[in-house]
Amino acid sequence: MFCYQCEQTTRSPAGIGCTSEPGTCGKDEATAGLQDILTHLMKGIAQYARRARAMGVADRRTDDFIFYGLFTTLTNVNFTATRFVHLIQEASKRRERIKLLYEEAAREQGKTPEILSGPALFQPADSLEQLLRQAPSVAINADVEHLGSDVIGARALILYGMKGVAAYAQHARVLGYQSDEVDAQAEEILDYLASNPTDLDEMLEESLEVGRLNLKVMELLDVANTDSFGAQEITSVRISPIQGKAILVSGHDLHDLKQILEQTKDQGINVYTHGEMLPANAYPLLKAYPHLAGNLGGAWQDQQREFADFPGPIVMTSNCIIEPGRSYKNRIFTLGPVGWPGVRHIDNGDFTPVIQAAKALPGFTADAKEQRITIGFGHHTLLGVADKIVDAVKHGDIRHFFLVGGCDGVSPARNYFTEVADNAPADSVVMTLGCGKYRFNKHEFGDIGGIPRLLDIGQCNDAHSAIRVAGALAEAFNCGVNDLPLSIMLSWFEQKATAIHLSLLALGIKGIKLGPTLPAYLTPTLVQKLQSRFDLDLDLIGEAQADLQTALAHT
Numbered sequence: 001m002f003c004y005q006c007e008q009t010t011r012s013p014a015g016i017g018c019t020s021e022p023g024t025c026g027k028d029e030a031t032a033g034l035q036d037i038l039t040h041l042m043k044g045i046a047q048y049a050r051r052a053r054a055m056g057v058a059d060r061r062t063d064d065f066i067f068y069g070l071f072t073t074l075t076n077v078n079f080t081a082t083r084f085v086h087l088i089q090e091a092s093k094r095r096e097r098i099k100l101l102y103e104e105a106a107r108e109q110g111k112t113p114e115i116l117s118g119p120a121l122f123q124p125a126d127s128l129e130q131l132l133r134q135a136p137s138v139a140i141n142a143d144v145e146h147l148g149s150d151v152i153g154a155r156a157l158i159l160y161g162m163k164g165v166a167a168y169a170q171h172a173r174v175l176g177y178q179s180d181e182v183d184a185q186a187e188e189i190l191d192y193l194a195s196n197p198t199d200l201d202e203m204l205e206e207s208l209e210v211g212r213l214n215l216k217v218m219e220l221l222d223v224a225n226t227d228s229f230g231a232q233e234i235t236s237v238r239i240s241p242i243q244g245k246a247i248l249v250s251g252h253d254l255h256d257l258k259q260i261l262e263q264t265k266d267q268g269i270n271v272y273t274h275g276e277m278l279p280a281n282a283y284p285l286l287k288a289y290p291h292l293a294g295n296l297g298g299a300w301q302d303q304q305r306e307f308a309d310f311p312g313p314i315v316m317t318s319n320c321i322i323e324p325g326r327s328y329k330n331r332i333f334t335l336g337p338v339g340w341p342g343v344r345h346i347d348n349g350d351f352t353p354v355i356q357a358a359k360a361l362p363g364f365t366a367d368a369k370e371q372r373i374t375i376g377f378g379h380h381t382l383l384g385v386a387d388k389i390v391d392a393v394k395h396g397d398i399r400h401f402f403l404v405g406g407c408d409g410v411s412p413a414r415n416y417f418t419e420v421a422d423n424a425p426a427d428s429v430v431m432t433l434g435c436g437k438y439r440f441n442k443h444e445f446g447d448i449g450g451i452p453r454l455l456d457i458g459q460c461n462d463a464h465s466a467i468r469v470a471g472a473l474a475e476a477f478n479c480g481v482n483d484l485p486l487s488i489m490l491s492w493f494e495q496k497a498t499a500i501h502l503s504l505l506a507l508g509i510k511g512i513k514l515g516p517t518l519p520a521y522l523t524p525t526l527v528q529k530l531q532s533r534f535d536l537d538l539d540l541i542g543e544a545q546a547d548l549q550t551a552l553a554h555t
């Protein structure tokens, strides 16, 4: 196996990438290989879908499948090899269907259908054994000896960015939000990858195209969330348990949470959010459920301890799942793209098994001491008080803004982000998003003239909000975003963060500090090219104190 899509990838003097099972995340060789085949088939589907669209045939179910399929291959989403065997079979059928639609449309228009090659023709084997024999030929690094690590790395950057895009697109689609423009562009980019590109400059330009696509998708998801649940509002969320039966819902999918809240109504069960689901507590139509009792626990990497201690069932709606401990394996459930071997999967929207488990388990036997944090600073909230913020900057009360956002993870080097947030001066504001915030979101930050110094913007996809706010501030000060007293420290872990990083780069935002490491697929040549040819900053985090001083020197 070979996988180097996330920050946890093995880096040793002998080379980079998880090359033997299990990968650092727990992925086995079979799952890794099957994910590679599925990803390859998605490119084949896109080859036909793009051409069918050019003939006026846009098939939404095909695009639904592309996004869903790619989402299953993200880091910490699905570890169940058998699910991938089924997905591969389905991908093959869907590719045949869109191929037929394309060929029919071409003939109807008096044109000869193109004979495609590469992923369009790849025939997956029937048995698991044979599939695993095919897998190395479609792995991301299959041609590395021939093409070199720069070409493979540039292809990886595009592909991994697209996986992040797919996850966000899928969250929007389950709420009924889709865009033909997004679907068409996704097909184009995957079709481009299917052509086995080798020109580094062209591929880096295409990776920025992925960033631009991701901006549209994050905006779509923001509209989907806001239309469905109202705009996030400032909310004090309880972060300690109350007595009673309990369900814990983790991941990012607000639609799943809403279904669970609806089905647990009047059942005497409290529903708590976990991890990236925290911002759900700030959406009016979700917090209207009186049994949405708050948020428990922190970021994904702490789940084994937190889930073991939780006295009820746990539901994973998306990443980041890690190997369930024996003490809770029989009371954790997966949904949608998520999977772990031997863990119960709910695919029909009926949460009866979860409710039954909640009733059978003890729940919390007493109220814990009340603890709260304040969240809900999406762009609607922040733009609603933009005048106040602009005045505070003009009067010198706010000297600097720090956006300390992104993912968390196990690496101790991630303490950098805590250090930056904690040591940001009293006349600065820290905006945050993603699960990296759990390292510092219970610390005391105080306020500046009533504006809290720590502003939790939401999930990682709410980077869209941060971009809107930065744009509005730039407008108010009649300058560019790069001229604002704003520093961005971005912690990355998996492919959604890659998509966000590409979005920020595509917007031409300078001075982003990325950490705790640079992605392994970004070779020195690619970094150098992004810096020189595209005039982009690709800076690794340094020492927190030194980076803070440098940032403030530009205030």
Ligand code: FSO
Binding pocket: 275, 276, 300, 319, 320, 406, 407, 408, 434, 435, 436, 459, 460, 461, 493, 494, 495, 496, 497
């Ligand atoms: Fe975190 Fe996991 Fe939002 Fe990621 S829970 S790491 S980028 O999936 O999604 O920040």
Ligand code: SF4
Binding pocket: 003, 004, 005, 006, 007, 008, 009, 010, 017, 018, 023, 024, 025, 026, 027, 074, 075, 076
């Ligand atoms: Fe390794 Fe990350 Fe791939 Fe898992 S997802 S196998 S940790 S690179």
